[in-house]
Amino acid sequence: MAVHAHPDDESSKGAATTARYAAEGVEVLVVTCTGGERGDVLNPSFEVPAGHEFDTIEGRRAVRRLEMAAAAEALGVRQTWLGFVDSGLPEGDPLPPLPEGSFGLLPLDEAAAPLVELVREFRPHVMTTYDPSGGYPHPDHIKCHEVAFEAYQAAGDGTRYVVEGGAEPWEPLKLYYNHGFSMARMRAVHEAMQGAGLESPFGDWIESRAAREIPEREATTHVAVADYFPQRDAALVAHASQIDPDGFFFAVPRDIEADVWPTEEYELADSRVPTSLPEDDLFAGVREGDR
Numbered sequence: 001m002a003v004h005a006h007p008d009d010e011s012s013k014g015a016a017t018t019a020r021y022a023a024e025g026v027e028v029l030v031v032t033c034t035g036g037e038r039g040d041v042l043n044p045s046f047e048v049p050a051g052h053e054f055d056t057i058e059g060r061r062a063v064r065r066l067e068m069a070a071a072a073e074a075l076g077v078r079q080t081w082l083g084f085v086d087s088g089l090p091e092g093d094p095l096p097p098l099p100e101g102s103f104g105l106l107p108l109d110e111a112a113a114p115l116v117e118l119v120r121e122f123r124p125h126v127m128t129t130y131d132p133s134g135g136y137p138h139p140d141h142i143k144c145h146e147v148a149f150e151a152y153q154a155a156g157d158g159t160r161y162v163v164e165g166g167a168e169p170w171e172p173l174k175l176y177y178n179h180g181f182s183m184a185r186m187r188a189v190h191e192a193m194q195g196a197g198l199e200s201p202f203g204d205w206i207e208s209r210a211a212r213e214i215p216e217r218e219a220t221t222h223v224a225v226a227d228y229f230p231q232r233d234a235a236l237v238a239h240a241s242q243i244d245p246d247g248f249f250f251a252v253p254r255d256i257e258a259d260v261w262p263t264e265e266y267e268l269a270d271s272r273v274p275t276s277l278p279e280d281d282l283f284a285g286v287r288e289g290d291r
């Protein structure tokens with residue numbers, strides 16, 4: 001179960017991992033907390049699909065549902081919504097308050113309840129989400145971490161989040177944080193592009209991140225996924241309102257990427273089964289025969 005904040009996050013964080021596990025026969029469910037209703041158009045060549053509009057919360061939600069369905073198909077995964085409303089990324093100084101009713105403002109128990117129930121129904125062995133910082137400071141990403149962590153902790157406890165006629169308690173075995181945008185990866189790709197005489201798009205990114213001295217969290221688990229980069233790319237392109245096919249995500253030639261950085265990274269946040277680090281499999285210690 002991969003828990004994400006907005007439609008498109010599942011395609012930019014750990015996408016090739018989900019495609020790989022789905023292809024190998026694992027049941028993969030992407031859970032999207034919000035409908036992405038406040039995401040701006042980030043692709044200059046985007047055209048609103050016929051019969052749709054992008055100027056209202058409802059219109060945007062409908063367009064992004066279409067995009068999400070195409071992305072899930074490209075990855076070969078199932079996907080479902082928690083049904084919360086995107087908080088938007090507040091900008092300005094001072095920051096404006098979040099819109100009323102948005103995901104970022106909800107009390108934890110209210111925001112986590114549907115995910116707890118979903119964990120009890122779907123019964124995942126492994127869950128993935130973001131680290132406590134959200135990976136980047138979008139209020140929905142931080143909230144996504146909080147609800148996923150809460151659901152991981154609470155779903156197995158039958159005295160919490162009690163629902164009349166609800167599913168039996170279920171305790172997932174491992175919780176991971178996505179770590180796709182590490183400095184190590186960006187530096188490696190940056191240097192490989194310069195070495196190949198290409199212009200790297202990551203110079204400014206690396207400098208600004210280094211200047212902000214964001215502490216790097218440790219990746220414990222490196223999943224080999226280069227064979228699934230095409231599925232990841234198709235899923236990214238499916239989010240046509242959000243992803244520029246000529247932009248950042250596609251700036252690195254795929255042969256260089258597969259050569260220099262053929263893995264996706266995770267941090268093991270908790271495990272209820274024995275495992276030894278570093279790992280190369282999110283299901284290490286979980287699969288039958290390992291136990």
Ligand SMILES: [Zn+2]
Pocket residue numbers: 005006009138141
């Ligand atoms: Zn997001």
